[in-house]
Amino acid sequence: MSDPVAQLIFLIVKAILMPVLIITFVAFVIYFERKFAGFFAGRVGPTYLGPWGSLQSFGDIIKLLSKEDVTPLRADKLVFKMAPYIAFIPVFAVIAVLPFGPVGGGPNLFGHRFDYVIANFDAGVVLLLAMGALSVYGVVLAGWSSNSNYSLLGGLRAGAQMISYELAMGFSVVGVVLMAGSLNFVDIVNGQAGNFWEWYFIPQVVGGLVFFIASIAELNRTPFDLAEAEQELVAGHLTEYSGMRWGMFYFAEYVNLVVISAIVSTLYFGGWRAPLTVLDFIPGPIWLFLKMIAFIFLYMWVRWTIIRYRYNQLMSIGWKVLLPLSLANLVVTAIVVSLQG
Amino acid sequence: MGLVDIIKKGVFVDILRGMSVTGTYFVENKVTVEYPKEKLQTYPRFRGMHALLTDPETGDTKCVACMLCATICPSRCIHITGEVTPEGRSHPESFNLDLARCIFCGLCEEVCPVAAIVMTKVYELASFDKGDFWLTKEKLLANQVNAHKEVFAAPAAGAPSGVTRDRPVAGEEER
């Protein structure tokens, strides 16, 4: 078997396996979200389906599938039905460029080289930002097409919010890109080779914080969950959705959570690298997985503790605080990198 | 707004403080009572579904059909027809209680001059059949097994027992 054929086979396997793994993982993330929501509130969370309620998500899926799918009478039906897919698909695309283990080097699997990344793409960061921006359309279109005031408000909020936080997010990532000298996630991880004090979260602490906060906004989670702000807008852009269409939005949100936590670990916390080089005998994907779990837990913890900003406060934070901070971070990083380089 | 405040804001002291509280709740014992699996014991004063008590001497209900409960009932849910037995005892020929109207205020129990009608610890009253809410004299008499022990009659044997759980006491069960 020649090497290109092997690479093709590996690629197909990875391209099928990764989404399946992610979706399975997401099902459990949803379960843990509910369980932990209970724990943070002194409750026990779901307990009935499966051991400790661990099959709750699958029960949810069955419930959602069996529910009636209502399309409002005066909704823009085509857009209304398309919106969940628009929200759902782009988040998967980012998975392709995230390395989950060593890339390159000698043969390591069946005498061939196995790259722990689906696509070793040179403009990975750009793809990340582009796909993040695309998935907003799902929310905005859902809000607009539902023909409901609450949905419309939710869609508008989501649109404005994502645009402003996208900027801060982009600028804070540029700091990392400058340090790594590449837009490729593989190179970014390679740039953080070594022990955990070599990772980018120490030099990029401001950028990392901005990125983390902006990512919460990107994820639509408290304190930035204004788009679906249950207490204000019923369910925001999801108000008119029911059954599996609603489920897809819900699912997309959690896929996004998983992907974003993978990205945070990759950009600032060394990706698949072990915190100490002596721990390198544990394979990379496991480290990445552990880091993702840590971040997912952190996101949950934040969500179940603090309250929501108001719309105008959110915007003023985005434009007046996060954007200047990320720009300052970028300037300082650029100066330091050029002085060193 | 001093430098200290800015630093405190920058390192999210306020939010971390809140998160520490929810963090302790995360690991603390949980207070949830998983209801159908485990049930709480009611207190002796609990006002549940009614029961008519039996007079151990006659074997009939203690009720003398004095109509006090039917009169005091704010929702007018008790319907009694009285009659006089051959021995000359006043006695309810029919004693019907419309549980769907009842507001469980406990006034009937309070005014009863012979302690015939009591409220029991039965609180699981949901039913698919409206007819179940129409409590006849037989149903009320049968329910006396669930009466609280503290009322004026001795508790009948065979009161059902379930998996019960003690009430959480503030500050004791947790932490």
Place this chain on the structure above:
Amino acid sequence: MSAPHDLHEPSERLLRHDASPPEGDGRVREKDAGSVRSSATDATEDALSGPPARSGGRGFVPQRPPTPPGSLFAPGVDPDVVVAAEAHAAEAHATQAHGGEAHAGGTAARPRPTLEELKARKARTRGLLERNVDVMTVSMGPQHPSMHGVYRAELDLDGEVIVAVRPEIGNLHRGVEKLCEQRTYHQIIPLTDRLDYLSGFAMNHGFCEAAEKLMGLEVPPRARHIRTLSSELCRLANHIMWLGVHIMDLGTQTFFSICFRDREYVLDLFEMLTGARLTHSFARIGGVAKDLPDGFEERCRKVIDFLPKRVAEYERIVKHNRIYYKRAKNVGIFTSEDCYAWRVTGPPLRAAGIARDLRKDEPYAAYDEVDFEVAVEYNADVYDRFLVRMKEIRESCKIIRQCLDNLPPGPFLSRDMGHTLPVKRDVLQDSAAMIQDFYQVFRGPQVPKGEVYRATEAPKGEMGVYIRSEGAGTPARVRFSTPSFYHGQAVPALVEGEMVADMVAIFASVDVVLGDCDR
């Protein structure tokens, strides 16, 4: 002074909050305001909260001066507010005019805004209120997740700013007042539970106080203490639940659960004491239905020792949280004048700097025998209503502890044959009591002809009960003048000019329960 032509102005002006009342009554009653300042709680944490007067940070609303970019996450601090506040604080500090209410921190006195400052602040925080803009009408409620109960408000929105609110109530109307005309005084007590179903005993209590005033009936001291204790337990349950719902309305579901967890301890006490968790029906004309059960005191002491600790934990989460601070500070400002005009009472009034508490001002039950402080705050916004309620929880615990300590022996129900239902044990043993029983059930209490109005301090505000008697065992007319009715009415004045997100915060902060509102 009495100028009727003033009153024939266009209707819109009359119902709006800016209908300024005539002069001469804008005086804030500074009744022992200095002594009611509780300074014990949290001096050290105040450092974090920054300057107390802070603009709402609503930069994008037109017609308002752009707020300068502050430090990290802070909205621009309005210089004039700070200057005014500092000047006021310095004045208060220097003259000690209000009785030395320097904060326990010792460094800075908390500024106490005057009515004019509050008005100016309110005018500044309320956004653009143009009636002729293109509005989007949103129907909020009765099925909205954060409308408490079945309240419905039609909002006219200009973007996110609320231009007009039209409240609709009545979805829970049960005609309690009509029912009362057909029931004896004893039978009315269970009906009053259903008014404010979150604090049932307080409602029982209010009605019984009014009925006893009408009858001229004396309540034994033990009964008065048990009533005070139960009313304060109601206040605990109500305020803890309020906290959960309020914070949930601002976005954290966790609070709802953890506050319900703690409310459960109080409801547990109620089940032990009264036999029901919400609809207690426990007060009776002339006393209470039953004495304290065995083991109640011990349990109760545990709860009141425990709850202040819990409340301190909750304050750790929200009190100095920057987000809560931003969401609540200077939001929904409702000055004491507004409160009078709209009959907003209870915690919202006390948050506006008025030490008005019927427990102190027109004491009933055993409130004149217990020592407690009226919780007062001065900024009249959502944040201060939160502070007032948190203080009240602590004060309630204090009152309950005193009631338990000083519980006098004696009967828990008046022995008055003409007015009270007899105690059950007496009925079974004593023929006179049995006659009394029959008499009371069939005829009702002996009531003189006349009419009374008695207001009590329910957890949500002043609950007034008007009873007109024609001398029969049933009242001829009963009117429950419940706090939520007026709080629900005041919602337009409270929220117009604020944003949609504030609607839920403000609506929760005045604490409306629809059973209370619709009656």
Place this chain on the structure above:
Amino acid sequence: MSVAAGRGDALPESLVVAASKLEKRFGRRLLERVEFRGELTYVVAPDDWLRVLSFCRSAPPLAFDQLDCLFGDHLPERATAPFAVVVHLLSHTHGHRLRVKTALVDGQPVHTVTGLWPSAGFDERETWEMFGIPFSGHPDLRRLLTTDDFEGFPLRKDFPLQGTVGGRIRTDLRGKI
């Protein structure tokens, strides 16, 4: 402890002052003065309603700055004027209370007091729907608690306690809203 926790039946001092002011100002136009259980009641003619109340609102010795409640009453045994509107006033400045009543015949309007106390808005709407007492000058006199198609005035004594009025399912509006 006697009625109202030791307050007794005596009127508070500030209220005595206020009452004398009120009586001096209006004299015989205050038709009736009742003291009962430490509460003071004045009955005024419907025409004087607004004048008396605005005096109560604005005169400094009275300074009734809060309207505690306003509601109607029906006294069918009173042949001439079977309806009444009752107002409870509270002064935060002085801490005293006052009750003012007026007697009305069926359908006789009484002037609104929403200009004096905005909180009367809901009260007057409720009084109108429950007793059929119209308030002239009220900005928004609609039904408040009952359904829009409710017929009759429920708190009148001749209104039955049981039965079905209004609240029908509006099939005629199907498809229009």
